[in-house]
Amino acid sequence: MSAAIALSERSRGRTAPNPNVGCIIVRAGCVVGRGWTQPGGRPHAEAMALAEAGERARGATAYVTLEPCAHRSERGPACAPSLAEAGIARVVAALVDPDPRTAGRGLALLREAGIAVAEGIGADDARRAMAGFFIRRSAGRPFVTLKLATSLDGCIALASGESRWITGPQARAHAHLERARHEAILVGRGTWDVDAPKLDVRLAGLEGRSPMRVVLTSRPHPSGASRLPPSPDGRGKRPAREASGKGEGDVIRIARPEDIAQIPADHLLIEGGAQTATAFLRANLVDRLLLYRAPILIGGGKHALADIGLPDLATAHARWCRIDTRRLGSDTLEVYERAPCSPE
Amino acid sequence: MSAAIALSERSRGRTAPNPNVGCIIVRAGCVVGRGWTQPGGRPHAEAMALAEAGERARGATAYVTLEPCAHRSERGPACAPSLAEAGIARVVAALVDPDPRTAGRGLALLREAGIAVAEGIGADDARRAMAGFFIRRSAGRPFVTLKLATSLDGCIALASGESRWITGPQARAHAHLERARHEAILVGRGTWDVDAPKLDVRLAGLEGRSPMRVVLTSRPHPSGASRLPPSPDGRGKRPAREASGKGEGDVIRIARPEDIAQIPADHLLIEGGAQTATAFLRANLVDRLLLYRAPILIGGGKHALADIGLPDLATAHARWCRIDTRRLGSDTLEVYERAPCSPE
Structure with a gap:
């Protein structure tokens, strides 16, 4: 998770109003995909990491600093279904997305797809890395x-x-x-x-x-x-x-x-x-x-x-x-x- | 020498006008004597360490943060002759004593007695540990x-x-x-x-x-x-x-x-x-x-x-x-x- 948080820092200050998320996909002890939210907010970190992993995502674990999104947007596919379709076996998320369009629905969707889900890992550091997104959501500034x-x-x-x-x-x-x-x-x-x-x-x-x-x-x-x-x-x-x-x-x-x-x-x-x-x-x-x-x-x-x-x-x-x-x-x-x- | 300097720190602020010296005597890899200048300035560190070492000083190495004194005083014997008499084989000194009564004569006396002498080891740290003594000597304050x-x-x-x-x-x-x-x-x-x-x-x-x-x-x-x-x-x-x-x-x-x-x-x-x-x-x-x-x-x-x-x-x-x-x-x-x- 620390590595995923470090990746998320790469786009701090460039993704507003989207969060700067980091994602790492690991299979059999090897990193097979790495991604971070791109400038402007798209593509999302998970999409970047899945693209790099390709077929190696099958059966792998994805570490993400924020719950994968559940809401489809005109600007790109939703990440939770994408992770499921790519055959990811386990998702470890640091934080639940406060966006009301996701807000737990992303993790629920993963669980429904038979994926093992853990949350709260590295939560403090991830919140610090995405502090701008969180304070905008909570305090409007x-x-x-x-x-x-x-x-x-x-x-x-x-x-x-x-x-x-x-x-x-x-x-x-x-x-x-x-x-x-x-x-x-x-x-x-x-x-x-x-x-x-x-x-x-x-x-x-x-x-x-x-x-x-x-x-x-x-x-x-x-x-x-x-x-x-x-x-x-x-x-x-x-x-x-x-x-x-x-x-x-x-x-x-x-x-x-x-x-x-x-x-x-x-x-x-x-x-x-x-x-x-x-x-x-x-x-x-x-x-x-x-x-x-x-x-x-x-x-x-x-x-x-x-x-x-x-x-x-x-x-x-x-x-x-x-x-x-x-x-x-x-x-x-x-x-x-x-x-x-x-x-x- | 670091250990001898640490010992010297024990009496910082209590030995003026004498320097707060530290001394460690090592024989065959074992510490056999430790000393530091006592409150008021006497006994000297070497005398304390020699007293602890006793017969084990024979053939040992003495690490001292300041050149052993060569001048006999009414308050105690001179340390350089004492080290020679105790059979010390090697003396490692951090600094030469600026006191004009010693000022290199202590080390010379040791060399004349057939003792191996090294100087300048840990000089910066030793000077820091005895800073009060040195600045009083050099600047009169x-x-x-x-x-x-x-x-x-x-x-x-x-x-x-x-x-x-x-x-x-x-x-x-x-x-x-x-x-x-x-x-x-x-x-x-x-x-x-x-x-x-x-x-x-x-x-x-x-x-x-x-x-x-x-x-x-x-x-x-x-x-x-x-x-x-x-x-x-x-x-x-x-x-x-x-x-x-x-x-x-x-x-x-x-x-x-x-x-x-x-x-x-x-x-x-x-x-x-x-x-x-x-x-x-x-x-x-x-x-x-x-x-x-x-x-x-x-x-x-x-x-x-x-x-x-x-x-x-x-x-x-x-x-x-x-x-x-x-x-x-x-x-x-x-x-x-x-x-x-x-x-x-």
């Missing part, structure tokens, strides 16, 4: 990752504003890889005006995976199209992208953190600055924290966060748990997730 | 460790001043263990007045190892004995300890970070607050950084450091390298040392 790059004492710049660079080239390359795993990236108006960031993916081979850009601003746009249109139910509505003569083509503007529900993305990366990070934390809209830290002390610089509305110290505890840490050159990356979660 | 306990965003308290507790019980216990490894502990006048800290070691069995207390303050003492007496050569002078009627018995007062040279300690732990930490960093008088971090965000709280006098970001880099990291409950301890040093 993207999964939000806040990126901070700080000194050991929590500064993001000198008092003069100098911030290039705090972290080294390995950490910055990793941050670009994270951009490629998000459909959308957001900065505040201050960062936008000062740094005019491209917010693209500057990694060889991944240039095409730059996320859509979002600016948090209450200032009206010069064109008059000031911000996202109000959405009746506040979720899922795809705003018209704007073009302007100021290098802001294709930039989405939102006025409040809560407006992220309207962004057509399941994964949103918040990159700065301090005011924006603070606004999202105050709104309790951060699910994951990427903390890049350089082994330097700044002292008296610009701090990563302003008042996030903490009433007392007890309230600060047990909100975050670290799920990963790694060295990036001389820097350190720590990944925290909203508690409760399975710690590292 | 104690080895300074700065302890910080912060949130992920570098705060040491809420804006309200609430700081109990940021880190959990395991991290706090570890910080008390660190106190036991220092002869002296220093806080600023602000921390002293607000928290009236005991600055003792609250660990079962180690209560007797509470360090002497030092306060950094320019305010005169109510008794009139305002601060350390000026020292002609600025080093090594033991100030008279003061007693007062305000619970400040045995507290040493210094006016400037540079005055630490006069503290009769080879290891000084700086515990707070932000102003004091900043003053020592500005004075470039921090050798080691203990960074206890809790997995919490505070935002807009009191920051660990104020202006440390950094002219630009480039200057901040390559000053610190991480030499250790560990989990303490849900907190993390990172240990940094002044660069250059061997990284983790």
Whole structure:
């Protein structure tokens, strides 16, 4: 299942509104098929893996990170019947599909076809790998990752504003890889005006995976199209992208953190600055924290966060748990997730 | 040698002005003697190990973290002749003793006695273990460790001043263990007045190892004995300890970070607050950084450091390298040392 989850990560940030599923087909101890949801959401992981396995799927076990779909769509066949037709003998699924069109019917259909079914294997890791899909389903908004790059004492710049660079080239390359795993990236108006960031993916081979850009601003746009249109139910509505003569083509503007529900993305990366990070934390809209830290002390610089509305110290505890840490050159990356979660 | 260095750590902070040496005697693959410098500086590690080994020292190898002393003292015999008399066949030393009374004469004496000698083995780790001794010899001051306990965003308290507790019980216990490894502990006048800290070691069995207390303050003492007496050569002078009627018995007062040279300690732990930490960093008088971090965000709280006098970001880099990291409950301890040093 771990291998299937690793495959699913390949298309994180590229399959919305479909989940990024991974699938591995194993026969007699050998992997005979591997698949992951393709960009745009189709073909599904199971279809990819079955195509690779061909006749070797007969009698094999399929490991899937999400229950195979039971609903036929115009865009492709349903996976549960396909697995049965291919002669799969056993299906191991990490999670049941929350989509009401499947929601257990996929596994039921497999069982009815005489296939052995196990579920819940690797559920926590699979949910983490498909967090964007799940939070869109449960909360109607993207999964939000806040990126901070700080000194050991929590500064993001000198008092003069100098911030290039705090972290080294390995950490910055990793941050670009994270951009490629998000459909959308957001900065505040201050960062936008000062740094005019491209917010693209500057990694060889991944240039095409730059996320859509979002600016948090209450200032009206010069064109008059000031911000996202109000959405009746506040979720899922795809705003018209704007073009302007100021290098802001294709930039989405939102006025409040809560407006992220309207962004057509399941994964949103918040990159700065301090005011924006603070606004999202105050709104309790951060699910994951990427903390890049350089082994330097700044002292008296610009701090990563302003008042996030903490009433007392007890309230600060047990909100975050670290799920990963790694060295990036001389820097350190720590990944925290909203508690409760399975710690590292 | 690693085992000998581990033994030497047992008396770190208790042997000044002598070095905390470790010694292991090995014969035919078996450890037959172990020793470390005893509190107060005598007996020496070699004498302890030889006493344990007895007749088994004959033909054995002695691993010592520092060159055995060649100078006889009223407090005990010289170790190099003792090793030769005991019949030791080989001595492996990590470092040459910078004490001018020995300074290579110990190893020369061993060689003259027909003993095989190797030096430089494990030198970096041994120097780290005896850092207080070496920096007192080279710079005439104690080895300074700065302890910080912060949130992920570098705060040491809420804006309200609430700081109990940021880190959990395991991290706090570890910080008390660190106190036991220092002869002296220093806080600023602000921390002293607000928290009236005991600055003792609250660990079962180690209560007797509470360090002497030092306060950094320019305010005169109510008794009139305002601060350390000026020292002609600025080093090594033991100030008279003061007693007062305000619970400040045995507290040493210094006016400037540079005055630490006069503290009769080879290891000084700086515990707070932000102003004091900043003053020592500005004075470039921090050798080691203990960074206890809790997995919490505070935002807009009191920051660990104020202006440390950094002219630009480039200057901040390559000053610190991480030499250790560990989990303490849900907190993390990172240990940094002044660069250059061997990284983790």
